[in-house]
Amino acid sequence: MKVSELGEFGLIDLLARMISGAQDKSAASYQKLIIGIGDDAAAWKGDAATQLVTTDSLFQDVHFRLSTTSWHELGWKALAVNLSDIAAMGGVPMYAVVSLALPPDTEVDDVRALYQGMIELAQRFGVAIVGGDTCRAPLVSITVTVLGSAKDKDGRMLTRSAARSGEKIAVTGALGASAAGMEMLDKKLELDAESGGQLRRAFLQPEPRVAEGQRLLALGVKTAIDISDGLISDLKHICDSSGVGARVEMERIPIAPAVRTHFSDRALGLATTGGEDYELLFTASDDVIDRVKAELSCPVTTIGEVVAEKPGSVVMVDEHGGLLSLAKTGWEHFKGMK
Template sequence: MKVSELGELGLIDLLSKMVSRALDKQSRAGQQLILGIGDDAAAWYGDASVQLATVDSLRQGVHFILETTSWVDLGWKALAVNLSDIAAMGGLPRYALVALALPGSTEVEDVTALYAGMLELAKEFGVAIVGGDTDDAPLVDITTTIIGSTGSREAHLLTRSAAQPGEKVAVTGYLGTAAAGLEMLTKHLSFDAEAMASLKKAFSRPYPRVAEGQILVGHGVRATIDISDGLISDLRHICQASRVSARIEIDRLPVLPAVRANFDDKALGLALAGGEDYELLFTASANIIDKVIAAAPCPITIIGEITAGKAGEVTLLDGKGNPVNLAKAGWEHFRTT
């Protein structure tokens, strides 16, 4: 059956029932929910905490290609990129609103698969999908809004503007894996099965570092951003907001062996500018980072330090402390001075 055959009201009813069945009435979100899908707005009981809200979109032809992405994975990712923003603020995700625009020729089964992917991740993090919007469009466009909160009113937020000179720069997980997965999928590259599976998963199903965000808050980290645009770009955001500069040692960048082995010299560029890793990039004292490393469920790597130079400037250094000429490194997306 086509979406055009089911109609907007039929589609809303179908998805509403699907979400209602998946809602855990015993979860915190379920217990506080007053109104979900079906009214002009969702409503829920507040609590004694700071409320957070974020919104992001995935657009066909810009952020994904249906020929290389399953609808289930697309649903997962549409929610994951927003949960990552909440994680980067040190918050916990609570509710989601989904605005979905798509052609009427779209199969209903594809839309339910999209929601199945969202609901799979939503269940894992206790998030309730409580409403949204549907519209007709020539291409698929998924805009997701997440409402979250901090653990309490006293809990501090993680922000981009709190980095201090002398702090170390660290990152969760690995860099460049999602970009390597995208290149593999779009260029139809072939590697060993294990490498291909890990690269595809990194691009199609990024895992939000919500637990890690809570650990950062608990150990006194102040400055954090999630890596969506790429390491250098997002580190510049922190440096600009904090009025500081940074130095990064490229030999310290955490890159999976599957990326190094299959992308050779391009691995550096993927790690620096690939984007969509949705890891947490943060700054803190070495002592605090040691405590974070001991507590975190994922690898944490120190890759550089914050300095008191020109606001927004990021310098890359090789293993001997010399500035890196990025053009010679095989990466020419942008230049540094």
């Protein structure tokens, strides 16, 4: 079987079972492990606090094209996607290590610009870049690993596995801008300067919701994920981990204004399956969500409800309650859009 047949998530599940089966359950590393493979970050008991670690890679011509991406933007995004994973756990990012593969004819000034992008974002969140590795390669790739800790003194974290039937589903910010930005750049679409700038930033310089994740945890939210694969796909991750289903109301989904304006015929698809918005998708009771809406400075929109029926499934309904087809649910490496 080829990995294209198994798919990204099938491969992850296979490797997770393989690793778990080989793990020495008596080892200190296992005894201190709280969350392993399957969430936004792994977590383990440290001497003073629960520790978090996450890693992500960006590969040339898979995640970005140098013809449409500046090195500064590439550095920013490489760190941002990892900070977003820590945000989805309600944690505090602390350290980053960077592994960089470069063609030998890469300009030194380009590498400086890449690191400047990372440094600017790292400074905003108090993250120290403490090391890494470099090697020669035919194409550019950058892998960032971020370590952090639980902000809560009791080691509480946001996870994918605590959603319960009857809770509401909510999301920060607006969706679809990143996917629209990628399409704008790939197809060389000419938009007005304001819209074009918004979509470009959404795709190449996303804002990780670190402070928002910490507030969600403090306000009583238990379940969250960052939207990287797409709203529907990432909501399905929550459903799979929590053993529940989800019902999403199409009319409630917050779509970025520039997406509605310039991609009106496909705005809903970009918002639900486009991915890489790096907003926080979470579930909680009505009372908790009301507190979240009152305290967070960013928009928070209730878009649906957790249900007991059909665990692991997500359905979307129109304003009349009619079921909508989900022909595509989001991005999966090896299989592509599914």
